[in-house]
Amino acid sequence: MAEEKQNGGKGWVGASLPRKEEDRLLRGRGKFADDIKLREMLYLRFVRSPYAHARIVSIDTAAAEALPGVACVITGKEIAAETQPFIEIGPDHAQKIRDFPMAVDKAIYQGEPVAAVVAESPGIAEDAAELVTVEYEALEPVVEAEQALTDHSILHEAAGTNRVWNGVWEYGDVEQAFKDAAYVVNIDRLHFHRFSSTPLETNVIIGEWNPKDERIYYWCNNSFPSFAIQFLAAHLKIQIDKIRVQTFDIGGSFGIKITSYPQMAVCALASKKAGGRPVKWVETRSEHMVSSAHGNERTFRDTRVALDKNGVITAIDSKHIDDCGAYPRYEPLGCVIWSQVFCGVYRFKNARIDFWQAVTNKCPVGPNRGYSRMQHLWFLERVIDICAHEIGIAPDEIRLRNYIRPEEFPYTTPNGCVYDSGNYPKMLEVAKGLIGWDEWKKKQFDARKNNRMIGIGIGTTLDSGTNNFGQSQIINPYAPFSGNSQGANCKLDIYGEVVVAVGSCPQGQGHETTAAQVVADVLHIHPDLITVRTGFDTERNVHTGMSGTYASQFAVSGLSAVHGAAQKLKTEMKRLASFSLETSEDDLEFGVGEQGPEIKAKSTGKSINYWGLANIVNVNSAVLPENLYDVTLNCRYVWRAPFKVPDTKAKYGSLTLTYASQLHIAVVEIDADTFVPKILDYVAVDDCGTVINPPIVEGQVYGATAHGIGAALMETCVYDEVGNMLTSTFSDYTPITSMNIPKIKYGHTSTPSPHSYSGAKGMGEGGAAPIHTISAALQDALFAHGIVINDSFNNADSIFRALKARDAGQRSELVKLETRQASSAK
């Protein structure tokens, strides 16, 4: 009986269940932070610096404060007087950076808040903000990370340098590998551009500092509340339990909403100054583009690649310079997170990466989909493609010679990370089949005869998920973070309803659905009979210090916590049912009967439904024997990843639990007249191990592919020489839409993870495969024209400039090939 009901015996995990969230979201009944209206609520508008680097000489708020309807104006100086600077993760001089939610003495990026006006309506707040006059003394801006490292113009005087962090990763015998090499390819410069994710819903925060109970209440869409409250409690000098954070439906984040805690601080402080009235801030799109968070920009210099005679990479030596914008917020964690994918999908053992991070007079970066790993994976895929073209090996063949072999998994990388499972050659084979590789190769050959520029590119990427926060100690040995954890609660409510809560903040990933599928399989009931709480609430006391939604981990950390809580509940239910049905626990069977979800004694056919069980514990407890007094039917479980703190000296150890992978192939044509690159065909193959819900996974692959294609061809944050952000509206920064995303052929392979209970691997970030793939396809189209793609952003303008620069021998300066011995690489 139980088995038939259980999705025809196949179980609910793996079923293509429609998402529970869709019903309310598609019918406009979602609940978002901006939908919340509170009594006496005020509205906040920031006054922002027009300068990228300027000393604040004076702020005159009198005219603004005098405007009818204005409750108060708050400045950075006031905030600095009553708070602590935010915690700094970086060591040594980086610890001396003084980061407040608003500029105090200096503004160090265009758009940085310098004051905040709070008024009865958004309109009054906006008008009053234009009456605040700020006198600035412009200083020399620093807009390039390499320029920043010269310390010619220092942003944070307290730190005394623009260098946030530097470390060298070195493994194997790099110099010996270069001595033995058949080929050495030298690449002067590669550059990963600055872009951002554009969630449909911008940041929204309502903060109330209640004078009665002296607690701070937040209604917001922050996507990593446990991280935010740890920073806010120290900053606002308040006990962490006095901060309540609630999130609801969230319209996308992609990591960007992790770093909204500075604005959360301002809303609370403004509420306090306004007598405890709640203060709401709704970020405009231009504010979001100029001042929320961007992805890390990274420059790769003086790269040397050693290869043997068969084109197998034996060593890489390179200097990487990361630009984290004005403040290291969540940084410098990015300085180590890239090393989760140290060797990408390749099996070279010898490498030296000299990694630097610098502050610049630009918007602070934040974890942006693919955070810090996508930059490194793009670098490795550029290296493999450039080497392929330089020594004359086909890009698919050189990958097959360099891929980690399926039989080598679990694979330990040079820096001690453990890739749980994968089969990259199989993904390449499936992708080639889906796109019709051979037919396209023939069409390309014919097209080139007519001077058409067609390129076929491959991009192999990883989505490392469930990170070990212990890697922060590689950055700063005193960092009090390590491991990873997530909490969940599963209960039978008073009438026996199954209610689940998780410490995550879904932004469209379908957590309510997949959590219900896991619990349904444990209790052998239909997912529709399970309620999963929407959003996040500290008051549910489910969360851990790492609760939120980030780093491709819900399928592992979230669902492992849910599975653990459901198993704990099931254990209690068995004890109760065994008592009430007077039978042994082995005789019990979970399922659904005439009276709904129930537990049945196989031997007698007697059963008790969930209402009955809950009744004994919650309402009719006089019948409960003492040995069952510990049964609550309200079970919290904390799942912990099996991590150790890495060897911080050697920078060696397991930094992530699972490694989903994706392989994309793109066929791109560059119009000979307009130089506009057009995608002719596109395939995406995904391997995230056991799939909990196929349409949700497919949706994530499409989403990440759209994001990647947008970043590769359409989206780039442009700053001018004085630090003005020139792409602050959607007329200049053009995010991809459903109107210009090509048809994507989707394929799937599966290598279950030995590191998660279900075999699933987190895959929400996607690894930015399209950026690698489109760079590869453009280079394939342009290599014969003497062009090497050395930037992650390419459009008609950049291609036109590259072709024009070709006459100046652009190719020869960028890449130099040394052929050492007679080689039979072809």
Place this chain on the structure above:
Amino acid sequence: MAIKFAGEFEVKKKPEEVYDFLTDPNRFASLLPDFQGLTVQDATHFTIKVNVGISYIKGSADVKMELAEADRPRRAQYKGQGSVAGGNVSMVAGFDLSPTAYGTRVKWQGDAQIFGRLASVAGGLLEPLGKKQVQKLIDGLQAALS
């Protein structure tokens, strides 16, 4: 976002007369496109108020000007700093005067640096619009001095 501009013209007035005109804001300020008002603090400091309208950004600009260089009748240079519709502008503008057979050759040059939302929102439009406004001013000066 820097905008550079330069040019020259000739007028039938003596260098001294041209110099005195170009260093008296009361005489030339009203020639500024979308001019709204002038406040003179002293012989070398004054504030100009002009309207600004670029794409959907409408507002006014208050620019504090200083006569930074004054070498009668050969050269004059102004420095300006001000706020404009959620952004800031800093500028330098100068005139070099040289006598000709019929009057004076006026060589003008300058550059304006725009900071903030105006540059962000209207980046691409600023240069052409800025140059158009400067040309209107020069045409006005040329007419007033002829």
